[in-house]
Amino acid sequence: MILILTGIPLAFVTGLIAILFTIAWFGPMGVPLVSSRIYSFVNEYVLVAIPMFVLMASLLDRSGMARDLYDAMRLIAGRIKGGVAVQTLVAAVFLAAISGIIGGEIVLLGLIALPQMLRLGYNRALAIGTVCAGGSLGTMIPPSIVLIVYGLTASVSIGDLFLATVTPGLMLASFYIIYILVRCYANPEMGPPISDEELDIPMSEKLRKMRGVILPIGVAVTVLGSIYGGIASVTEAAAMGVVGVFLSAAIRREVTWELIRDSLKQTLETCGMIIWIGLGAAALVGVYNLMGGNRFIESTILDSGASPLVIVLIMMGILVVLGLFMDWIGIALLTMPIFVPIIIKLGMDPVWFGILFAMNMQVSYLSPPFGPAAFYLKSVAPKDMSLSEIFRALIPFICIQVVALAIVLMFPDVALWLPEWVKGD
Numbered sequence: 001m002i003l004i005l006t007g008i009p010l011a012f013v014t015g016l017i018a019i020l021f022t023i024a025w026f027g028p029m030g031v032p033l034v035s036s037r038i039y040s041f042v043n044e045y046v047l048v049a050i051p052m053f054v055l056m057a058s059l060l061d062r063s064g065m066a067r068d069l070y071d072a073m074r075l076i077a078g079r080i081k082g083g084v085a086v087q088t089l090v091a092a093v094f095l096a097a098i099s100g101i102i103g104g105e106i107v108l109l110g111l112i113a114l115p116q117m118l119r120l121g122y123n124r125a126l127a128i129g130t131v132c133a134g135g136s137l138g139t140m141i142p143p144s145i146v147l148i149v150y151g152l153t154a155s156v157s158i159g160d161l162f163l164a165t166v167t168p169g170l171m172l173a174s175f176y177i178i179y180i181l182v183r184c185y186a187n188p189e190m191g192p193p194i195s196d197e198e199l200d201i202p203m204s205e206k207l208r209k210m211r212g213v214i215l216p217i218g219v220a221v222t223v224l225g226s227i228y229g230g231i232a233s234v235t236e237a238a239a240m241g242v243v244g245v246f247l248s249a250a251i252r253r254e255v256t257w258e259l260i261r262d263s264l265k266q267t268l269e270t271c272g273m274i275i276w277i278g279l280g281a282a283a284l285v286g287v288y289n290l291m292g293g294n295r296f297i298e299s300t301i302l303d304s305g306a307s308p309l310v311i312v313l314i315m316m317g318i319l320v321v322l323g324l325f326m327d328w329i330g331i332a333l334l335t336m337p338i339f340v341p342i343i344i345k346l347g348m349d350p351v352w353f354g355i356l357f358a359m360n361m362q363v364s365y366l367s368p369p370f371g372p373a374a375f376y377l378k379s380v381a382p383k384d385m386s387l388s389e390i391f392r393a394l395i396p397f398i399c400i401q402v403v404a405l406a407i408v409l410m411f412p413d414v415a416l417w418l419p420e421w422v423k424g425d
Contacts, residue, residue: 010330011273014280018287025291037286038279045235046152051271052238053143056219056245058263060098061108063249065216082184082191084120085130086177088113092134093173094213096141098220098245106135106373110380118382123190125393126183128381132366132373132390133176133397139328139362140169142224143241146361148234149274149332150354154340158234159227160351163419168355171414172362172404179400215248228422274329281333294338301342308346312353312409315339316360323364327372331364332357352408355415359405366394366401 003013022030080086088109095105109131117127139146142162151158184191223241226232232240249255288294301311315335322331336357343353365373374390381390408414 004325009276010327011276011280014277014284014330014334018280018283021291022287025287033290034283034287037282041278041282042275044152046148046158046233047275049143049148049158049235049238050145050274051267052235052242053145053148054270055263055267056098056238056241058266059242059245059249059259060095060216062259062263063245063254064252065213065245065248065254068213080181081188081193082126082180083193084113084117085122085126085180085184085191088117088130089134089137089173089176089180092137093141093170094217094220096138096144096169097224098216098241105138106132106376107380109135110377114377114381117191121189121192123183124385124389126180126190128377128385128390128393129397130176130180132377132394133400134173135376136362136365136373137169137173139358139365140165140172142166142169143227143234143238144358146328146332146358147354149329150336150357153332153336154350154354156340156350156354159230160419161354162224162227162234163422164351164355164415165358166418168359168404168408168415171407172359172401175400175404176397179396215251216245219244219248277327277329278333281330285334285337289337294341297338298342298345302345308348311342311346312348312356315343316356316405316409319357319360320363320367323361324367325370328361328364331361349412349416351419352412352415355408356405359401359408363398363401363405366398 003017004010018034019031022034026033091113092105092109095108114127114131117130118124138144142165144162144165147161147165148158150156151161180191219241222244223237226237226240227234246255249259301314304311306314319331319335322335340350340353343350365371368374368391371391371394374387374394377390378385378387
């Protein structure tokens with residue numbers, strides 16, 4: 001904690017502490033223990049899915065497909081009160097299903113949807129919250145990178161996690177839409193509909209916009225369908241997704257050297273961060289477990305006499321606190337190897353706990369003082385929009401997230417019915 005407050009990157013903090021405590025506890029001969037942990041981490045085949053999905057999202061964002069998807073939603077929801085906010089959330093769900101990368105979605109929606117809502121006279125807080133909350137749905141809607149990292153860390157089936165998160169993810173998006181519609185119909189000035197003149201465009205233009213979404217939606221259906229149908233693993237499906245998005249961009253004549261170069265650069269930067277944090281966390285958790293830390297925490301919790309629900313609530317509280325000043329990747333890699341074995345010993349489903357973790361991380365994505373969603377939006381927002389205004393606008397959406405999290409916590413079947421139904425078939 002002290003080293004993190006100094007501003008040293010988390011990856012180097014965890015790696016440094018792992019080496020220092022290894023030498024102090026086991027002597028210089030214990031250093032190979034650290035390297036063996038690191039090797040085990042980088043040798044995980046499922047890690048390949050992460051750069052594939054990141055590259056797929058980068059290609060999607062830099063081509064015109066994501067913008068066409070948003071424009072097509074406008075034709076459907078434009079005439080209702082709060083319609084642009086609703087279409088933003090629907091588009092966010094589709095974008096999350098295609099890419100699973102959160103930061104890119106918020107920036108994209110901040111560039112496309114936010115100016116349009118402000119131009120139409122939408123309430124600024126409602127517009128800000130819609131963009132940030134919709135963009136953060138990438139933590140829940142498969143193929144979620146958060147769930148891939150959790151599955152890798154907790155040794156849980158990623159396919160089961162993807163199935164389990166469908167209902168909670170759509171439930172949360174529905175809660176957002178209901179909130180927007182209630183606010184806008186109670187006070188129409190908060191979200192006026194688009195004028196008939198703007199929506200009165202030629203049928204040929206409408207068909208062009210609708211055709212523009214066929215290819216990216218087809219890619220999403222193919223990727224997720226191949227995973228759910230057992231045709232391909234998550235890693236294979238991710239590679240299929242990259243090929244599908246690239247071919248779609250080529251068909252639309254949008255492939256350029258700049259597109260390829262910038263997409264590969266973003267993929268390297270994003271995955272480099274994930275891998276560095278993973279190396280440090282793998283080393284730290286390995287040393288911690290060798291020192292008996294996991295057994296100490298496990299015995300302390302299990303022997304405390306607390307009910308399983310109270311134990312889970314304590315874990316959720318720890319994740320909330322860590323989420324205030326740490327990235328979700330570090331939180332997952334540091335805490336899940338300790339928490340998940342306890343959850344299993346309590347007789348609870350680790351798939352269900354993974355959905356709780358993803359929902360918890362979504363709350364942290366919006367929460368001050370370091371909620372990444374606010375900073376992503378600030379980077380593309382109008383200059384007169386301050387961070388404090390953005391964080392204030394997010395409060396109702398954070399409350400909605402907490403309500404959804406509580407529902408899944410109290411009623412595990414909300415998350416587990418779909419995987420069980422698929423296995424039952």
